[in-house]
Amino acid sequence: MIGLWAEPGVDPSRLAVLTERLAGRMPAETLAEPPASGIYLALTAAGLELRVADMPWQGLRADWLDAGLDRRAREGRRALIARALGLRGIATPRILDATCGLGRDSAHLLRLGCRVSAIERSPIVAALVADAVERAATAGAAWIGGWCGIAVDEAPARLKELMASEFDAIYLDPMFGGEQRSALPKRDLQMLRRVVGDDPDAGALLEAARATGLRVAMKHHPRSPALAPPDHQVRGGRARFDVYLPASGS
Template sequence: MRPHSSDSPGSPGVAMIDGGADCSRLALQAGVPLVPREDPGEHDLLLEMAEGRLSLRNIGDKPGTGIRVDFRDPSLPSRAELLKQPLVRSMGPVDGRLVDATAGLGGDSFLLAVAGWSVLCIERDAIVASLLADGIERADKDPAIAGKLRGGLVSRHGDSIELLEAIEPVEVIYIDPMYPRDSSSTIGTKQMRLLRRLVGDDVDGPVLLERARNRATSRVVVKRPPKAEPLGDGRVGSVAGKLARFDIHVPIG
């Protein structure tokens, strides 16, 4: 996801509801002002701590109804079932380290970690990265969730185009760009509508793919709408799902 900027035309203003020292730290981490709950000002979106979890909501929504990262899911498939899913199959044999270069709220990263990959999530929007880091921190403290993360799951805030040059090459790099509005992808959920309002579309996906192909040792996997053109060069195959296609690109060199 491209980084959010409240100074950009059309970008929503975001603030953090004051609720103590943790909120001050989170506001600094997310790069947003701290405001009193009674008078949030003219901001469009609000970050808040609700029931011990960081969440983001529209200013007109009720407290506690925002989007958050919560990996507690009683319907989570078993590892054996996960290994049959298109997302996991497209990554190849589970063996080693994987970078999710466009992590968002970490849903795919979590599934890949449960499947057995050691996953580094990179998210360049500071607000989304804060939500993700909060969810992973809580997951690490919950034995029921942490016990399922066979390979481990960590997050890092930054731009993957730059960070991929700073880390050691990894076996697999996964890219899931924010699709344009008129694509065939489904964006109807509250979560996706709010994320789109915050960060908009990714416009540098081809550049990221090229960088990823220079840093992956096994493959780069790109999530695409079913009928979309490949994001760039080097595609050698794909794994089809019901709502998305996972294109497999070979590394360069």
């Protein structure tokens, strides 16, 4: 059960939209006051935030308009993630981000001209992403036009039903335990981990992605072991991408 609290002055229709988004996925309770303990979702003027009761000043938002993402996009398709996903030579690559999280990598790929569909198993995290998408659209960000939506589900189940012709590549960035290099600041990563935990089923996820016959790129800490021998690796100081090519080697 997650508590939902709206800051005074927030349009009540936003609470209704949020309740609808979580319906059937996660029991939720509307709160008149912020709770004294536990985590809750707060609707604020700045957007939807995940908060911990004893640290209400440290809300976690998905922010797709962050200046850091604009800076990151200046590298263009020379970026490690772009090379790992094989974006070069494809005018509008269609990417499935099967571990969306707060969607910073999705937002980066959108800025690089991709069409991005996403999967996320946590309804709370998916609600934060939906809020970020709305704010980006309201701000008139042109790249948001490439966003194809987020499915709240277990990725392997979706991957089984996927038509390989719909995508050019699958991107995986599960939450590995221990050391992790993330697109997120450390404090945000800690809060995210509180909600989603680690992803001990990353091996099964990789298998399901490879079974689609599509190119797969999985992000790792530079020193962490590969889950299966990759066809090649794209290495940087902060992250390593293990790349699995389709059987044809394309």
